[in-house]
Amino acid sequence: MKVGLDVGGTKVHAVAVGDDNTIVAEARLATRTGAEGVVASIVDAITQVVPDGFVASSIGIGIPGQIVPGTARVQHAVNLGITDLDLGAALAPFTAAPIRIENDVKAATLGAHALRGGGDAMAYLNIGTGVAAGLMLYGSLHRGGHGIAGEIGHMSIDPAGPRCRCGQFGCIEALCGGGAVAERWSRPGALPIRDIYDAADLGDAEALALRAGIAQGIAAAVRLLVLSNDVDAVVIGGGVTAVGDRLFTDVRAIFEREAELSPFLRSLRFDDRMEPLPAASPAAALGAALVGVAELPEGALAHG
Amino acid sequence: MKVGLDVGGTKVHAVAVGDDNTIVAEARLATRTGAEGVVASIVDAITQVVPDGFVASSIGIGIPGQIVPGTARVQHAVNLGITDLDLGAALAPFTAAPIRIENDVKAATLGAHALRGGGDAMAYLNIGTGVAAGLMLYGSLHRGGHGIAGEIGHMSIDPAGPRCRCGQFGCIEALCGGGAVAERWSRPGALPIRDIYDAADLGDAEALALRAGIAQGIAAAVRLLVLSNDVDAVVIGGGVTAVGDRLFTDVRAIFEREAELSPFLRSLRFDDRMEPLPAASPAAALGAALVGVAELPEGALAHG
Numbered sequence: 001m002k003v004g005l006d007v008g009g010t011k012v013h014a015v016a017v018g019d020d021n022t023i024v025a026e027a028r029l030a031t032r033t034g035a036e037g038v039v040a041s042i043v044d045a046i047t048q049v050v051p052d053g054f055v056a057s058s059i060g061i062g063i064p065g066q067i068v069p070g071t072a073r074v075q076h077a078v079n080l081g082i083t084d085l086d087l088g089a090a091l092a093p094f095t096a097a098p099i100r101i102e103n104d105v106k107a108a109t110l111g112a113h114a115l116r117g118g119g120d121a122m123a124y125l126n127i128g129t130g131v132a133a134g135l136m137l138y139g140s141l142h143r144g145g146h147g148i149a150g151e152i153g154h155m156s157i158d159p160a161g162p163r164c165r166c167g168q169f170g171c172i173e174a175l176c177g178g179g180a181v182a183e184r185w186s187r188p189g190a191l192p193i194r195d196i197y198d199a200a201d202l203g204d205a206e207a208l209a210l211r212a213g214i215a216q217g218i219a220a221a222v223r224l225l226v227l228s229n230d231v232d233a234v235v236i237g238g239g240v241t242a243v244g245d246r247l248f249t250d251v252r253a254i255f256e257r258e259a260e261l262s263p264f265l266r267s268l269r270f271d272d273r274m275e276p277l278p279a280a281s282p283a284a285a286l287g288a289a290l291v292g293v294a295e296l297p298e299g300a301l302a303h304g
Numbered sequence: 305m306k307v308g309l310d311v312g313g314t315k316v317h318a319v320a321v322g323d324d325n326t327i328v329a330e331a332r333l334a335t336r337t338g339a340e341g342v343v344a345s346i347v348d349a350i351t352q353v354v355p356d357g358f359v360a361s362s363i364g365i366g367i368p369g370q371i372v373p374g375t376a377r378v379q380h381a382v383n384l385g386i387t388d389l390d391l392g393a394a395l396a397p398f399t400a401a402p403i404r405i406e407n408d409v410k411a412a413t414l415g416a417h418a419l420r421g422g423g424d425a426m427a428y429l430n431i432g433t434g435v436a437a438g439l440m441l442y443g444s445l446h447r448g449g450h451g452i453a454g455e456i457g458h459m460s461i462d463p464a465g466p467r468c469r470c471g472q473f474g475c476i477e478a479l480c481g482g483g484a485v486a487e488r489w490s491r492p493g494a495l496p497i498r499d500i501y502d503a504a505d506l507g508d509a510e511a512l513a514l515r516a517g518i519a520q521g522i523a524a525a526v527r528l529l530v531l532s533n534d535v536d537a538v539v540i541g542g543g544v545t546a547v548g549d550r551l552f553t554d555v556r557a558i559f560e561r562e563a564e565l566s567p568f569l570r571s572l573r574f575d576d577r578m579e580p581l582p583a584a585s586p587a588a589a590l591g592a593a594l595v596g597v598a599e600l601p602e603g604a605l606a607h608g
Contacts, residue, residue, distance in 0.1 A: 120449055121448055121449055133532075135532075135533075137441065137446065138442065142441065142533070143534065144425060144533055144534020144535065145424055145425055145534055145535070145536040146534055147534070148530075148531070148534045148572065149532065149533050149534035150531075150532070150534075151531050151534075152531050152532055154531060154568060154569075155461075155524075155527060155528055155531050155532075156461065156524070156527075157459075157460065157461055157462075157463075158461075158462065158463055158464075159461075159462055159464075160463075160464060166566050166568040166569065167562070167565040167566025167567075167568065167569065168562070168565070168566060168569070220459075220460070223459060223460075224459055224528065224532060225532070226452075227452070227454075227455050227456050227458060227459050228437075228439075228453065228454070228456055228459075228528060228529070228532040228533065229439075229446070229448055229453050229532065229533070230447065230448020230449055230450055230451070230452045230453035230455075231448065231449070232449040258471070258472070261471040261472070262470050262471025262472060263471075264458060264470040264471065265458075265470065265471065265472070268452070
């Protein structure tokens with residue numbers, strides 16, 4: 001029984017997966033932050049999906065940070081309050097199963113690809129606090145020479161756009177990343193993205209501008225992934241997409257306007273290639289379970 | 305003896321290549337346009353590189369147009385005055401060798417990769433009349449599901465930029481494609497791009513703006529290829545690069561400014577990854593020779 005965990009800033013989603021990759025148990029619980037909190041959350045989640053008397057054959061973890069190549073160590077997981085943590089070593093006292101870890105977006109890419117039944121060239125576009133994509137080409141995750149393939153959030157698409165934390169202006173992430181958008185929104189609230197969509201529905205000018213920027217950023221990301229790699233599908237998930245239909249309707253409206261202006265863009269069928277990841281999709285946790293049993297690419301290695 | 309031909313709008317470059325892929329003969333001649341002219345130019349060029357008494361074992365042709373998948377037929381080769389031409393059938397009376405054809409940018413990508421000794425993930429960025437890239441990933445040309453991978457010329461990077469023939473504003477091609485830039489240059493001349501660089505050197509405001517746009521477009525294309533695919537090298541060629549050092553110096557200045565503003569961009573080492581293709585490089589013709597003996601991917605098939 002393979003276990004996969006998607007460790008997010010707010011929740012841990014754990015799945016237990018059978019030999020045929022079907023999900024046999026599932027749990028969601030709140031993430032406690034900091035190194036100790038994250039380790040405790042992971043142990044609790046594993047306990048919830050592995051029945052008494054069973055043991056996990058492998059554990060895979062998707063986590064929003066940088067994975068030190070060839071280790072089960074994560075760095076700069078800012079949303080989790082982790083600077084540097086050897087997850088393999090920290091979890092070893094609790095389980096005998098081999099542990100592999102992977103960046104959360106890359107794990108979700110593997111999971112989304114498996115849920116689509118494998119096959120075609122595919123991108124997974126994550127619109128969360130930050131924005132990044134994963135690419136499945138020829139049945140494997142395309143990492144590139146330095147593991148940065150898919151870091152398209154920092155492509156500038158408007159020199160007159162908002163300043164990005166990376167130093168550029170008008171990056172895709174500055175326009176549609178949840179962190180950047182929430183920072184520019186002037187009103188407090190626990191769910192700033194949802195508040196922006198609601199205020200925009202009521203005609204609020206500031207909210208309308210931010211909402212238009214989100215759609216502009218996502219449309220550009222889809223365009224970039226199709227023009228560069230001709231992927232057959234761009235699956236889109238991440239925290240910002242929790243606002244649902246309103247977001248995708250805005251993006252579709254951009255594609256429709258473009259298609260009217262440009263036979264070339266119409267021929268690329270961006271709308272057909274865009275696939276919203278359903279709410280509560282197990283893609284990220286399932287992908288983590290697949291990481292757990294993967295051959296050992298750079299960045300995903302058994303501990304010990 | 306393999307023969308490769310790069311059929312450009314102004315010249316045909318032919319090479320004969322030995323079994324170890326070394327170039328044993330080379331010829332350059334002016335392209336005659338129109339279907340008959342192109343066929344005659346190709347036949348003349350083959351004659352010049354294949355010694356009397358020898359026969360070509362294969363002929364590969366790189367041509368700036370759309371290749372009908374699975375055929376040796378080219379369409380919409382606008383610069384050659386060709387709407388639709390079955391090159392395989394047209395050349396059959398002149399040679400018994402199998403003929404394969406490929407889009408010129410894709411052929412040049414194969415050639416540039418071979419000249420670098422194979423290996424790493426690489427992009428070839430062609431800044432000609434139009435702008436497009438080819439991607440070598442895992443030792444093969446990455447075409448994507450519909451053969452459009454690398455069409456990054458039509459990524460918009462500035463909504464306030466010049467209108468592109470594709471209908472968008474501020475496309476990479478609208479900024480740095482030779483055709484688009486020459487159209488916006490108000491003064492007549494046989495070598496508009498060179499004239500623009502010369503006028504800019506003298507402080508001409510219109511020329512300075514166009515020249516800055518060329519550098520902006522090329523820098524964005526390099527950024528896009530690195531962020532999306534993490535290629536180790538972006539080899540840059542094409543007609544516009546004939547202005548040489550001045551162009552690459554401008555692009556390097558952009559990368560230097562960026563690196564000062566952004567540790568993230570500095571870490572990507574765009575400057576190190578950018579490799580100007582030397583003037584008179586045989587990359588395109590050599591790549592065409594390799595197309596001639598390639599396994600049969602979509603878009604490159606023996607005639608007959």
